[in-house]
Amino acid sequence: MNREWTGVKCIVTGGASFIGSHLVEELVRRRAKVTVIDDLSNGKMENLSTVRSLIDFSEGDLKSRDFALRSCTDGEVLFHLAADHGGRGYISTHPASCASNMALDNTVFDAAVQNGVKQIIFTSSACVYPTDIQEERQLLVEEMVDFNTRGGAFADEEYGWAKLMGELSLKAYNKQYGVGAVSCRLSTAYGPRESESHAIIALIAKAFIQQSPFEVWGNGEQSRGFTYVDDIVSGIILAAENITDGSAVNVGTSDYVTINQITEEVFKCFGWRPKEGLKHLNDRPVGVRHRALDGSFAQKRCGWTPKVSLEEGVRQTIEWYVENRDVDTVRAELENLLMMR
Numbered sequence: 001m002n003r004e005w006t007g008v009k010c011i012v013t014g015g016a017s018f019i020g021s022h023l024v025e026e027l028v029r030r031r032a033k034v035t036v037i038d039d040l041s042n043g044k045m046e047n048l049s050t051v052r053s054l055i056d057f058s059e060g061d062l063k064s065r066d067f068a069l070r071s072c073t074d075g076e077v078l079f080h081l082a083a084d085h086g087g088r089g090y091i092s093t094h095p096a097s098c099a100s101n102m103a104l105d106n107t108v109f110d111a112a113v114q115n116g117v118k119q120i121i122f123t124s125s126a127c128v129y130p131t132d133i134q135e136e137r138q139l140l141v142e143e144m145v146d147f148n149t150r151g152g153a154f155a156d157e158e159y160g161w162a163k164l165m166g167e168l169s170l171k172a173y174n175k176q177y178g179v180g181a182v183s184c185r186l187s188t189a190y191g192p193r194e195s196e197s198h199a200i201i202a203l204i205a206k207a208f209i210q211q212s213p214f215e216v217w218g219n220g221e222q223s224r225g226f227t228y229v230d231d232i233v234s235g236i237i238l239a240a241e242n243i244t245d246g247s248a249v250n251v252g253t254s255d256y257v258t259i260n261q262i263t264e265e266v267f268k269c270f271g272w273r274p275k276e277g278l279k280h281l282n283d284r285p286v287g288v289r290h291r292a293l294d295g296s297f298a299q300k301r302c303g304w305t306p307k308v309s310l311e312e313g314v315r316q317t318i319e320w321y322v323e324n325r326d327v328d329t330v331r332a333e334l335e336n337l338l339m340m341r
Helices: 016-028 065-071 088-093 097-098 101-114 157-177 197-209 227-244 259-272 295-304 310-324 327-337
Strands: 009-012 033-038 056-061 077-082 118-126 181-184 215-217 245-251 277-282
Touching: 009 016, 009 277, 016 033, 016 245, 065 101, 065 215, 077 215, 077 227, 088 097, 088 157, 097 101, 097 157, 097 227, 101 118, 101 157, 118 157, 118 227, 118 277, 157 181, 181 227, 181 277, 197 215, 197 259, 215 259, 227 245, 245 295
Parallel strands: 009 033, 009 077, 033 056, 077 118, 118 181, 181 245, 215 277
Antiparallel strands: none
């Protein structure tokens, strides 16, 4: 169904973040009444510059029970995007930070229910899927994670386990309190406002400074279902409109695209190639070998399919990056940027 969002009171945790800010803009465009909650540890107020006068904003740490109870009020629908996360470099080197999401999620869910929120949309991750089935190219289907079967869960590092526990916790709140709920399993989102710790922005940054030899983590044959942020946002909203029973739904493309293919697309968009070629760094963290999502359930239940092609998405992302970054600054800070949130 297509919900009428005009006047709906929406709370967006992590709303100043990459995906969160795009979601806030779309909700505002649909005339929802939006409150953003963010501690700005990763999010930026500049991400909300186009809608700042049209939203309410509250800054604070949602792991604090008192703050969560005070801030998650006067909302009908809560989109929970706040999380401690980053790209593969960050996830691999900050396991305790990523594990803290378990405390964050439960605090937010409890505060929302106590304050009478009617529906919670949780941004989960494709990292919840068992890692051992991602050595070969097989599309990941929601049922591959099964809480009722022994051995039905084998998530990807601490970040994946935390997201999986968030899904389980949200289902518990749905069962006990009747709050509407859905978990959106996002897959390798990219687009404007994303940080250099994620694959596509990292490659764009290296081309932006004309790095040569051009460094690629791993052998470059690892593949992902890269999904443009506008498609991610539309999938989250459609999930909110159509699923309330606590189910999980994939929001990501089914196209396997390798890092080497992305690299070539970035070179093509810049009209540039490194004179010294590529340098593959096999000692850097790369995650699972292949990951892309089956979108059949999302299409059937929500009517969602991704619409932005990889070529168009990369082009738009590069345009944003070039307009908003300084070559000398990126060159000086790149190594740190690749490992940060």
